[in-house]
Amino acid sequence: FYKTRALAVDEINLGRVRVSGQPVKPARDVRVGDVLSIRIGGVSREIEVRGLSNQRGPAPQAQLLYAETAASITAREAAAEARRLAPEPAATIVQGRPTKQDRRRLAEWDRWSVSIDDISPG
Secondary structure, eight states, X not given: OOSSHHHHHHHHHTTOEEETTEEOOTTOOOOTTOEEEEEEXXXXXXXXXXXXXXSOOOHHHHHTTEEEOXXXXXXXXHHHHHHHHSOOGGGGOSSOSOOHHHHHHHXXXXXXXXXXXXXXXX
């Protein structure tokens, strides 16, 4: 899930990894049957530990040692679909940034406009 152990430790310290719903420390041992809640960006996953290995191995072998829960898969797919159907943020901007000419007009307006607060009594 994380490319390096250092990245995993940082995420654990930030509270983005939980074991059975409880916050953990980087040194916590994982046991068979534990459910890990991992949040990467806006995506949250729940992983069930099915087995442990005493030594590091290739990724295909490691993938046999865990499985994502069915509820996690459906929630992740629903979130991806919601993101896909959401409107493009740039499309919601009606006018956009003012052009140089617009900024000059605004500056000119501010220079010649008078507020009632600016007029001194007497």
